Amino acid sequence: MIAAMALWVGGVVRMRPARLGVPAAGVAIVVTLLAVHGWAGDPAPPWVPAAVLVVLLAAPSGGSLRSDQDLLRARGATGGQVIGLASAEAMVAGVAGGVLGVLLSLAGGFLADPGLPVAREIVLLLLAGLLLAAVTVLPPVAREWYFESHQGGPPWWSPYGVDFVLLGLAYFWPVLGWAGGTMVLWRLVELGLRKGKRVIGGALRPLVSGLAGVLALSISWRSALLARSVVLVALAVAFSISAAFSRDGCSGARVDLAASLILAAAAAGPSFGLALNERRRDLLIVSTLGGKRRQVAAFIAGDALIVGGGGLVAGHLLGVLFILFTPMDWEAFPHGHFAMLGAVVIVSCVAASARIAQLASRDEVSDLRDY
Structure with missing residues (x-):
């Protein structure tokens, strides 16, 4: 054995x-x-x-x-x-x-x-x-x-309200705030992507024109997959925000910041790339229906915008809320770190999108049976 x-x-x-x-x-x-x-x-x-x-x-x-x-x-x-x-x-x-x-x-x-x-x-x-x-x-x-x-749909803990219970218990044990806050965010993002087809389509219409409805419907179908990517980026950003305001602004916080940047790059790069790779079937269908290369690229950019932009915004909110509700003495860190964090997330999302676009351009109609 x-x-x-x-x-x-x-x-x-x-x-x-x-x-x-x-x-x-x-x-x-x-x-x-x-x-x-x-x-x-x-x-x-x-x-x-x-x-x-x-x-x-x-x-x-x-x-x-x-x-x-x-x-x-x-x-x-x-x-x-x-x-x-x-x-x-x-x-x-x-x-x-x-x-x-x-x-x-x-x-x-x-x-x-x-x-x-x-x-x-x-x-x-x-x-x-x-x-x-x-x-x-x-x-x-x-x-x-x-x-x-478990194929798509809300997370398994969503019907039981585990996220709200953990968030309430964070008053007694602050470490549970990370778990509860992240799970509440996951619930809200997944629900917004699943139910907000009209809003998403309207926001993406300038990018993809007539394909906005198709893209919004595809995002709704894959809401669980994209919500996971958004939450991963948001959690890495929130971790980085809390490290930037740590009491130990010159020693341990520097290690935290370096670790958070690495994890943010992984969440917005390889992890998002794997999630986006599972949507190559959707991209192939768009091409088969007459979508041009520019429209397929915009299709990918829509996902990247949701994951990168949504993760940065949600992560900042989650990080700030965690700082406000945690009984610790915080010390501000140089603001240049936030620009670096945003750059890492954006560059990683762009790199993952470019790689998937390259792979999608090689797919043929006969490949549909392989997905």
């Missing part, structure tokens, strides 16, 4: 290196933030939003999981074996990311918790990395194997 796990992980590394590299990089960021800020004493630890972002950004995609699991089912694999293989992936990503995070922390001199010996702190950081990797990798695998995939 161990040999089979090793072969599986080796195959994943060769065929889909990002499937292990992305969670490993995320673990390294969170472990470094843990080393910088320590384990206690902060009512809203900065590593919490970073960990949430890593879990959302680095979780294996449903498409790759379905293709792998179909092959495993055909070969007679059991659920326990599939979870075992996923555990091997999580262990490799967690160890690699944890070691990298510890090395970065040692190089930066961040391992300085007075209540813990250095060796014990390193062990705790490595265990935290393994736990984060497990939370990132295992739930999507189990969901795809044991349960029917």
Whole structure:
């Protein structure tokens, strides 16, 4: 079994290196933030939003999981074996990311918790990395194997009001404000994209002319997919806003700012690119119906505008609200960071859009059966 796990992980590394590299990089960021800020004493630890972002950004995609699991089912694999293989992936990503995070922390001199010996702190950081990797990798695998995939629509927690409960509990434990605020934002964005076809069509009409109605309808159908991208960008922006006003404006906040910029670039770039790639079928239909290359590009730009612009606006609101309602002493950081943050989000969205436009231009009508 161990040999089979090793072969599986080796195959994943060769065929889909990002499937292990992305969670490993995320673990390294969170472990470094843990080393910088320590384990206690902060009512809203900065590593919490970073960990949430890593879990959302680095979780294996449903498409790759379905293709792998179909092959495993055909070969007679059991659920326990599939979870075992996923555990091997999580262990490799967690160890690699944890070691990298510890090395970065040692190089930066961040391992300085007075209540813990250095060796014990390193062990705790490595265990935290393994736990984060497990939370990132295992739930999507189990969901795809044991349960029917959630295809579109509101998030599963939406009917139960979990977001409002967490937001109310944030009065007693501020760290829950990150979770509750993000979930409320997700609810509102998904609802707005799903129900606001007329408003979206009117806003995009100057860009796409007669295709505005088609684009608005497509956005409504894919509201869950786009809402996820908007919320990821917004959470990264909110994390960056809170770091920019941190009490520790000259030491730990600089690490937070660097981490938030990296996560914002990932949310607005590769993550949005993957979401936009799932809409290539829509782009191909537009081309088949007579849409010109300029109109297809405008179709892509509409998504980028919603994700980039909506994420920046919503993220600023979420970050400011979190600062106002968190009982901490805040210290302003130079405003040039906000311009850099906006530039990172915009450039990443543009780069992802350009790449998808390049791929869409190669699609043929015969490719419709492959989507």
